[in-house]
Amino acid sequence: MTTSRVPVVEKIMDANDQVAQQIRQKLDSHGILAINIMASPGAGKTSLILKTITALSSKYKMAVIEGDTAPVTIDADKVLASGVPAVQINTGGECHLDAMMMSRGLEQLPLEQLDIIIVENVGNLICPAAFNLGTHKNVLIASVPEGDDKPYKYPNIYRGVHALIINKTDLLPYITFNIDYFRQGVEMLNPALATFPLSCKTGDGLSEWISWIENQLNTRKAK
């Protein structure tokens, strides 16, 4: 019997990243823009998605992939009711979507007909940050009742995103939320991050978010 040391030096998330890369190629070959929405439970992911569908579904063909840890279809049902195809992925207790789950979700969608796919990740500020899904844009929703310290407590999720939505701004008069402290944390983690303060309830600020999505579509089409 001999013992020996075998060098490896591989990133542990590499397997997921490779699947994510294949997903990206598949999306690109169909000219689809895919957006991964992450947030804590209750921050307003489904509300934002529904508002986005209302604003854009007459112009673009959209679909939604819903990730949930439990076999419930509450969110998918709401999306379907708005007239847009939705795929429900039950993560079987896992706290995040990974690239393999995303891949299985895509198989159930008519990719050749779509312009935009929105992915609603599992409500969680930790685990989704570690799993690349192959989406073009990762978006985080922070809602003001969660508190202004979240960038400091959950730095990783702030670092990987391309846009930040500050939701429930209609509650600001009733809540202690130091926006300067919040923004300083975000700035350290993700300088000059596109940020959209809005309220899904009142509709304030939504149009800037919608324009951002349309800009992403146009820059991709121009390529």
Add this chain to the structure above:
Amino acid sequence: MHELSVTENILSLVRQYAQNANARKVTDIYLVIGRLAGIIDDSVQFYWDILCKDTLCEGSQLHFRHVPATMLCQDCGNQYTLEKELTPCTVCGSPKVTVITGDEFMLESIEIER
């Protein structure tokens, strides 16, 4: 929280390298974990012991090398280590900082018996 899935990833990488090296048994696994990677040693160890049962890794030891979170200030060039939570530059107070180390999450090497 996602340590179960990452531990599964570690096991599949280890098995792949062990099989390629014709290992009879894997005795030690050397991992590198940055402070910002958000991975908890104890949880990885917990799942490892369960997942390894009846594999060539059963009874193997995990070794963790930790990499501190080092930041670089874009304004004054100061490099500093994050001791606790995220802080602006410790010299000039600028929030314009970038992470230099701390994101690592790698399998560095394994020790095997043939």
